[in-house]
Structure formats: structure tokens, C-alpha cells
Amino acid sequence: xxxxxxxxxxxxxxxxxxxxIGWTSGRCLLDSKIEPQTVLWNNLVYVCLRKAERxxxxxxxxxxxxxEELVWMRANERDSVPSKLKKQIKEEVIxxxxxxxxxxxxxxxxxxxxxxxxxxxxxxxxxxxxLFLEYFVRTFKFEPQQINPEYYCETEFQTHxxxxxxxxxxxxxxxxxxPGRDFLTWLWYxxxxxxxxxxxxxxxxxxxxxxxxxxxxxxxxxxxxAAENTLKNGNSPLRAAEAKAALSVGKKLxxxxxxxxxxxxxxxxxxxxxxxxxxxxxxxDGEEMNPDDRLEERIEFLNTFRLALAAFFKKFAETLLxxxxxxxAGKIREWVAERDSR
Numbered sequence: 001x002x003x004x005x006x007x008x009x010x011x012x013x014x015x016x017x018x019x020x021i022g023w024t025s026g027r028c029l030l031d032s033k034i035e036p037q038t039v040l041w042n043n044l045v046y047v048c049l050r051k052a053e054r055x056x057x058x059x060x061x062x063x064x065x066x067x068e069e070l071v072w073m074r075a076n077e078r079d080s081v082p083s084k085l086k087k088q089i090k091e092e093v094i095x096x097x098x099x100x101x102x103x104x105x106x107x108x109x110x111x112x113x114x115x116x117x118x119x120x121x122x123x124x125x126x127x128x129x130x131l132f133l134e135y136f137v138r139t140f141k142f143e144p145q146q147i148n149p150e151y152y153c154e155t156e157f158q159t160h161x162x163x164x165x166x167x168x169x170x171x172x173x174x175x176x177x178x179p180g181r182d183f184l185t186w187l188w189y190x191x192x193x194x195x196x197x198x199x200x201x202x203x204x205x206x207x208x209x210x211x212x213x214x215x216x217x218x219x220x221x222x223x224x225x226a227a228e229n230t231l232k233n234g235n236s237p238l239r240a241a242e243a244k245a246a247l248s249v250g251k252k253l254x255x256x257x258x259x260x261x262x263x264x265x266x267x268x269x270x271x272x273x274x275x276x277x278x279x280x281x282x283x284x285d286g287e288e289m290n291p292d293d294r295l296e297e298r299i300e301f302l303n304t305f306r307l308a309l310a311a312f313f314k315k316f317a318e319t320l321l322x323x324x325x326x327x328x329a330g331k332i333r334e335w336v337a338e339r340d341s342r
Contacts, residue, residue: 004034007139009050015103019053021135029105041295045112049132052103056094060101064093108132113299119144120302124272124279147306148276149179152313157321165320168329169336170248180273181218181252186316187211188238188253189335201311204304207262209312211271213237216255217246228254239339247336260308267305278305 009022009032025031025038026046039047056064068089069081081089109122110132123129137143145151149161161179167186191197191210198208214232229246231237254274260267265284272279283301288294319328 001034001036001039003139004039004047007135008032008034009052012052012103012105015052015054017054017098019051021049021051021131023135023139024048024050024107026109026111029107041292043113043115044296044299045114046109046295047112048107048109049135050105050107051131052105054098054101054103056097056101060097061090061093064097065090068093111295111299113303116303118303118306120299124275124277126275129277146276147309149183149313152310153179153317156314157317164317165325165329167252167320167332168250169252169332170250178252178274180276181254183313183316184211184253184256184271184273185247186319186332187258187312188256189332190312190315192335192339199308199311199315201262201308204262204307204311207260207308207311209308210259210261211238211253212257212259214255214257215243215253217243217251218254219249219251230255244336244339260305262304262308265301267301281305 004023007022009024010020012020012030014020022032023034024047025034026041026048027038029048029050031038032050034047039045065086069086072081072085072089073079108128108131111120112118113120121129121132123132133143149164153159153161153164162177164177164179164182166177167182169185169189187197187209188211191208196208197210198206201207214230215237216228216230218228229242229251231240231242231246237243255270255272258267258269258271258278267281267283269281270279271277281302283298283305286294286297286301288297319325322328
């Protein structure tokens with residue numbers, strides 16, 4: 001609490017020409033008083049990194065500048081305004097009107113689950129993640145470790161992710177390792193095997209992970225055709241001729257929509273394999289009505305997803321590191337060559 005308070009957000013009314021960034025309660029972006037009753041939700045710490053800034057709306061800025069330019073042209077009997085003066089007028093208009101514009105607020109929500117040593121971050125873009133990490137490190141003096149292929153390989157297999165064998169979905173693969181893409185494309189392959197993508201997950205039970213469109217294919221190195229292409233249309237992009245063609249020239253999935261099913265519950269979202277980020281996450285419908293209990297229930301759903309993801313990646317890595325890998329690699333190439341398409 002003390003560390004968060006030391007970097008808490010300030011009064012929005014005092015924001016001037018520079019953005020103001022700091023911590024607030026997860027309950028309200030205007031509540032920057034960090035104390036148990038504002039940020040503790042049962043055993044969870046729920047906060048937001050808030051950014052407040054004043055910015056004159058572009059339409060108003062344009063109108064104000066045009067008005068000042070017209071006044072100058074009439075006073076000086078001119079048909080136009082010199083570009084240097086236009087810039088000066090714009091700066092003066094911003095300075096004059098900035099404090100009359102209400103601050104705009106944006107935020108990155110985060111939940112600290114101390115029981116599981118986890119930080120759940122409501123951000124997907126690299127810029128947002130970098131901004132959050134900058135202030136998190138500034139506040140807590142350490143950097144959280146992202147769960148990604150490198151994390152899994154180092155903790156589970158004591159190896160580096162780029163040392164995993166490259167999955168060659170066709171004979172024309174470029175041979176470069178992009179673990180996230182290999183994993184996502186393998187999930188697609190695994191979901192179409194006899195098990196239907198089902199796997200027994202420790203502490204959870206049976207889960208099934210499947211991939212759906214839209215699909216974005218890419219290749220790390222040189223590739224035939226476009227370096228990246230996305231399939232959105234059609235009843236089944238997975239069965240589209242373009243999908244088979246992309247796999248056949250060595251491309252792998254870079255982004256896709258995913259479904260995780262467990263005990264009649266469904267998790268959906270988009271999987272960005274390069275950044276190992278899950279966006280637009282839709283969690284199963286909950287039963288709790290109390291806000292505190294509802295947040296705790298949603299974090300339980302995220303923990304279930306985390307455990308399932310870890311189990312599927314472990315299965316993926318064990319398959320690649322198995323003595324029977326060459327035989328399995330042949331089955332994967334057959335899956336590409338023989339899959340039906342339309």
C-alpha cells in the first residue's frame with residue numbers, strides 16, 4: 001500500500017500540458033487514495049495505472065485556429081496566412097484554451113493475485129505493456145516475468161525456447177524458430193486429432209483447446225508470396241484453400257481466435273503468438289452477484305485458463321523433445337498435405 005501510495009495519481013484538475021500518470025483504485029479512476037478498502041477485493045489487489053492529459057479536440061483546435069487566422073487576414077488585408085504564423089497561432093490557441101478543456105482519462109487495469117504469485121494485466125499492445133512495466137518497476141523495484149514460451153521452457157525444461165526443434169509443417173519451411181507461432185499452429189493440428197484437442201490438465205480436469213478464424217499467417221524468413229496474410233471470410237477459414245496453401249509454403253499461424261472448453265464453460269479471445277498475448281478475452285458466465293465475489297470468480301477463471309495453457313504448452317514441448325519426434329513430424333506434414341480444403 002505504501003509503495004502504491006508513493007506513486008499514486010494526482011488531482012486531475014491540476015493536470016496541465018504534460019500527461020500525469022499514477023496509480024488509482026480499480027473501483028474508480030478518480031479514487032487515487034490507496035488503502036485496503038479501495039484496492040483490496042478479498043485476497044486480490046485491484047488497481048489501475050491512470051493517465052490523465054489535457055488535449056484540445058482536433059475539431060475545436062481547427063475551428064479556433066481558423067477564427068484567429070481570419071481575424072489576422074482581415075486586419076492585414078491578406079488572402080492567406082504565412083505557414084510560420086499559422087504555427088504560432090496554433091501554439092497560442094492551445095496555450096489559451098488548454099485549461100478550459102476537461103482532462104481525458106485512460107487506464108490499464110491490473111490485478112495482483114498474491115496467493116498464486118500472478119499479475120493479470122488488462123493490456124494487449126506492446127506500448128501499453130511497456131508503459132505499465134515502466135511504472136510497475138518504478139513502484140515496486142522489480143520487473144514481473146511474462147508467461148511466454150521462454151518462461152515455460154526455462155522453468156519446465158531448463159532450456160531456451162529457441163532451442164526447441166522447429167516444426168516443419170511443409171518441406172518449404174524457412175527453418176527459423178518462432179516458438180509462439182509453432183505452438184499456435186501445433187494447437188490447430190492437435191485440435192484436429194482424434195482427441196479433438198482435449199487434454200487432462202492437472203488441478204483442473206479435461207480441457208479442449210481449439211483454433212478458429214480469422215487466421216493470420218506469417219513466415220519469419222523469406223517466403224513465397226506475401227510475407228503475411230489474413231483469412232477472415234467464409235464459413236470455415238480453417239478449411240479454406242488459402243489456409244492449406246499458406247501452410248504448404250511454410251507459413252505458420254501468427255494470430256487466431258481460440259476457444260478453451262472445460263466442464264461446459266468456454267473461454268474465447270484472440271491469441272497473438274508473437275507477443276504471447278491474449279486479447280478480447282471473454283470469460284465464462286459467472287454466478288456471483290456481489291462485486292468483490294464476482295472479481296474473485298473471474299480471477300479463478302483466469303487461473304483455470306493459465307493452468308490449461310501451461311499444460312498444453314508442456315504437451316507441445318514434450319512432443320518436440322520426445323525421441324518419437326521425427327515420426328510425429330511426419331504426421332504433421334501429412335496433416336498439411338492431406339487436409340481437405342474448399
